[in-house]
Each structure stands twice: as C-alpha cells, then as structure tokens.
Amino acid sequence: MKKLFHLIRFRTALLLVSPICFLNGLSAQPYNWMLEIEGVASGFFVEVSGIGSENEIVEYKVVNSSGVEVILKVPGRLNYANITLKRGITSNMDMWTWRKMVEDGNIEGARSNMTLMMLDSDGSTVAQWDFANAWPVKISFDSEFAFESITIAHEGLTRIE
Secondary structure, rough: OHHHHHHHHHOOHHHHHOOEEEEOOOEOOOEEEEEEEEEEEEEEEOEEEEEEEEEEEEEEEOOOOOOOEEEEEEEEEEEEOOOOEEEOOOOOOHHHHHHHHOOOHHHHHEEEEEEEEEOOOOEEEEEEEEEEEEEEEEEEOOOOOOOHHHHHOOOOEEEEO
C-alpha cells in the first residue's frame, strides 16, 4: 500500500518530488513526451491526449436485391482530434509565444508541422507521430499543481514509429 501511495503522490506532485534539469530552458524532468516544431525541440511533456482520427458515418437507406430496405454505413468526413499536452511550468515561453500568434490573428504564421515523440526512460524514441499544419487552439495554467497545458489542432497525422 505504501508503494501505491508513493506512485499516486509522485504523479500528482511531479514537480515537487522529481529532480529537475534544464536543456536550453526546457525542463527535462522525467517527461516521456518531446515536441518538435519545424524540427526544433520545443518542449517536454508528462501527458498527451487526443492523438487520433475518425470518420463521420453516413447512412444510406437502400433496397437490396431481395426488396428489403437496409441501411448502408459508409465513411464520411475525416476528422483529426485536437491534441492536448501537459507539463510542469517552465521558464520557456515558446508555447505561450506560439499561442499569442493566433490570438493576434497570425494563424498562417502559427501553422507549423510538428513531431511528437514518446520516449522511454533512457530518452530513446518509442513512438513518433508527425502532424501537418498544427496550431495552438488553447493554452492554460493550473496553479494547484503548477502545470500548463496546450491544445493543438492539426490537419493530418502520420505514425512514424
């Protein structure tokens, strides 16, 4: 039971119990996600959600060769989910600056190709996704755990590894 409590405490208070080192102003504590924007390391994150795509379903009523009415389901519009990334607060302002471009109306300037890599404990890439025309939809800060999160929209993804 003591081990379980420690794990839960570690996950909710990561910033307080983990040693922190910095690489060019980017926190590199035991994060397991790295974000690159246009090939440049732009941040390390502890949590990622929303990687995926889905099609709307279009239903057609048809009469089959036996005269029975059936519903055919076919793929409709393709939709890519927004990605949400979370990390402990750092002195690095890249994500806030990127979001400010959108707030100021420079959406075309903010659109960037990005790569998200899942890392193992040695920092080796376990999985990698590339995203086309990504731009920040939302950025926020949670003072309870000193975490910031950024939500990113994109127009396509490819799983590389």
